[in-house]
Amino acid sequence: MPEAASATTATRATIGDSEFDRDTALTRRAPGVYDIDLSAGWTIISAVNGGYLLAVLGRALADALPHDDPFTISAHYLSASQPGPAVVRTDVVRTGRTLSTGQASLLQYDEQGREVERIRVLASYGDLDSLPDDVRTTAQPPAIPPMDHCFGPEDGPAPVDGSSAIADRLMLKLDPSTLGWALGRPSGKGEMRAWFGLADGRDPDPLSLLLAVDALPPTAFEIGISGWVPTVELTVHVRCRPAPGPLRVSITTRNLAGGFLEEDAEVWDSADRLVAQSRQLARVRLGA
Amino acid sequence: MPEAASATTATRATIGDSEFDRDTALTRRAPGVYDIDLSAGWTIISAVNGGYLLAVLGRALADALPHDDPFTISAHYLSASQPGPAVVRTDVVRTGRTLSTGQASLLQYDEQGREVERIRVLASYGDLDSLPDDVRTTAQPPAIPPMDHCFGPEDGPAPVDGSSAIADRLMLKLDPSTLGWALGRPSGKGEMRAWFGLADGRDPDPLSLLLAVDALPPTAFEIGISGWVPTVELTVHVRCRPAPGPLRVSITTRNLAGGFLEEDAEVWDSADRLVAQSRQLARVRLGA
Numbered sequence: 001m002p003e004a005a006s007a008t009t010a011t012r013a014t015i016g017d018s019e020f021d022r023d024t025a026l027t028r029r030a031p032g033v034y035d036i037d038l039s040a041g042w043t044i045i046s047a048v049n050g051g052y053l054l055a056v057l058g059r060a061l062a063d064a065l066p067h068d069d070p071f072t073i074s075a076h077y078l079s080a081s082q083p084g085p086a087v088v089r090t091d092v093v094r095t096g097r098t099l100s101t102g103q104a105s106l107l108q109y110d111e112q113g114r115e116v117e118r119i120r121v122l123a124s125y126g127d128l129d130s131l132p133d134d135v136r137t138t139a140q141p142p143a144i145p146p147m148d149h150c151f152g153p154e155d156g157p158a159p160v161d162g163s164s165a166i167a168d169r170l171m172l173k174l175d176p177s178t179l180g181w182a183l184g185r186p187s188g189k190g191e192m193r194a195w196f197g198l199a200d201g202r203d204p205d206p207l208s209l210l211l212a213v214d215a216l217p218p219t220a221f222e223i224g225i226s227g228w229v230p231t232v233e234l235t236v237h238v239r240c241r242p243a244p245g246p247l248r249v250s251i252t253t254r255n256l257a258g259g260f261l262e263e264d265a266e267v268w269d270s271a272d273r274l275v276a277q278s279r280q281l282a283r284v285r286l287g288a
Numbered sequence: 289m290p291e292a293a294s295a296t297t298a299t300r301a302t303i304g305d306s307e308f309d310r311d312t313a314l315t316r317r318a319p320g321v322y323d324i325d326l327s328a329g330w331t332i333i334s335a336v337n338g339g340y341l342l343a344v345l346g347r348a349l350a351d352a353l354p355h356d357d358p359f360t361i362s363a364h365y366l367s368a369s370q371p372g373p374a375v376v377r378t379d380v381v382r383t384g385r386t387l388s389t390g391q392a393s394l395l396q397y398d399e400q401g402r403e404v405e406r407i408r409v410l411a412s413y414g415d416l417d418s419l420p421d422d423v424r425t426t427a428q429p430p431a432i433p434p435m436d437h438c439f440g441p442e443d444g445p446a447p448v449d450g451s452s453a454i455a456d457r458l459m460l461k462l463d464p465s466t467l468g469w470a471l472g473r474p475s476g477k478g479e480m481r482a483w484f485g486l487a488d489g490r491d492p493d494p495l496s497l498l499l500a501v502d503a504l505p506p507t508a509f510e511i512g513i514s515g516w517v518p519t520v521e522l523t524v525h526v527r528c529r530p531a532p533g534p535l536r537v538s539i540t541t542r543n544l545a546g547g548f549l550e551e552d553a554e555v556w557d558s559a560d561r562l563v564a565q566s567r568q569l570a571r572v573r574l575g576a
Contacts, residue, residue: 071548071569072364072521074410076360076381093364093366094367101366103408117382120381120389120391122364123364124521131545132547134547136511136544136545137544138478138542139542139543189426190426232359232360235567237569255562256422257419257422258422258527259420260419274543274545281360281525
């Protein structure tokens with residue numbers, strides 16, 4: 001990692017001054033109501049990435065609530081978001097000394113100018129820096145080869161048809177043992193592992209972890225299923241403020257049944273700490 | 289299992305006519321607004337069990353939404369519920385052909401008669417019976433000894449001080465290898481496994497799965513932590529309608545850090561299908 005990190009040092013963006021920060025910035029229109037222009041820079045084909053959208057909602061709630069960090073945030077995805085204007089409405093459910101809970105909705109407009117809800121979120125926020133330093137864990141960092149043995153979209157022809165603007169914003173290096181799908185030989189195991197960072201070198205923070213958990217190719221590809229795997233619900237627990245440097249993300253699917261599957265993500269930081277856990281329920285749209 | 293099942297056949301309750309059904313029954317006061325008297329029969333010491341409360345909310349949403357089954361339901365616990373009167377307010381967020389999404393709040397009253405919110409829930413419902421029968425899973429049922437080699441509260445002195453009314457409502461037989469805490473010798477592993485059913489013999493259904501995921505002793509006991517482990521947030525995915533007969537529940541905690549831990553539960557039915565997955569974020573209140 002020291003090599004990879006030093007290679008980008010010259011142009012490195014910082015937390016607060018980066019593509020991710022500019023594209024998640026909201027304008028407060030009224031108490032609890034925010035405007036944003038959803039960036040086309042975080043799309044996969046034509047859909048806006050669900051992790052980017054969750055980070056937008058997470059940022060609105062960080063402003064609306066007395067606490068800054070999303071300890072647990074649950075999002076139900078209602079309809080596909082498009083790049084362009086959107087409004088976020090937040091509601092403070094409860095405030096406490098250690099935790100506060102809020103709700104938020106992301107809405108866009110249809111052709112008649114009517115609001116259409118895209119995502120609804122419920123979240124409990126706290127202050128990660130106030131937590132005691134005790135850690136008792138049996139979790140182990142994922143076994144993933146060094147970054148220069150892993151592969152990104154820039155290392156070969158785009159494995160997914162259509163443009164994926166998000167690929168230009170991410171530093172994503174996939175473990176070759178979870179890349180069989182890109183060569184037409186899916187492993188059959190529902191696993192996906194990668195080194196993850198922001199392309200402009202911005203270090204991770206709790207909000208960018210909300211992006212990290214939903215940025216890898218779907219595990220369904222390695223199960224041998226191509227097509228669209230839209231998220232129904234995604235819950236993220238942020239467990240620790242991440243240390244600077246690249247993250248490792250490991251995603252596992254154990255159960256595909258009745259056209260639905262779960263994706264469990266773990267995110268580890270450069271200090272070998274488990275910084276986020278997430279689970280999503282997604283739908284398999286065969287042949288879509 | 290055939291032996292255990294036949295022993296209770298004579299007095300077996302049925303889905304729709306059981307303690308669980310009577311204690312989760314709601315009265316519709318107005319469209320989307322329901323009254324209930326929370327039963328003291330599902331308390332642990334003085335707190336009403338979070339899984340029972342989730343089943344109450346889940347039942348209200350099943351009435352309010354056009355679909356019956358909670359595919360994914362996320363609850364944020366705001367304050368401790370007490371036995372007695374409560375109101376559930378539901379809100380239909382979106383209805384679709386396959387999935388519909390709703391929100392619900394459980395409220396009680398303080399001494400001045402003001403409403404106090406206990407739990408807020410966001411959920412997406414569907415129809416489990418309409419799903420295709422495809423299953424591709426790498427998940428394995430938990431290794432748990434036969435039921436007559438497992439132990440319940442009736443097999444020894446109550447391991448937790450205070451009355452736990454819920455123990456009388458459940459058929460809970462814990463795997464002895466996760467019972468070290470009850471003998472003062474916690475294993476240090478964050479695991480808890482049990483056979484689970486309702487004491488009156490009622491078979492499982494999607495709503496009782498919401499109870500099953502939160503009915504075992506906290507995994508923290510096996511990590512060597514006693515005290516209270518209140519749930520901050522609990523998300524349950526119901527993946528399949530459970531077959532009749534006892535369930536196996538396996539709960540795992542991998543990461544205790546900063547005073548918070550996750551509990552991942554899997555519920556398996558008598559047909560060896562993974563019928564529910566859940567994850568909760570809980571707080572460790574040491575010495576409480």
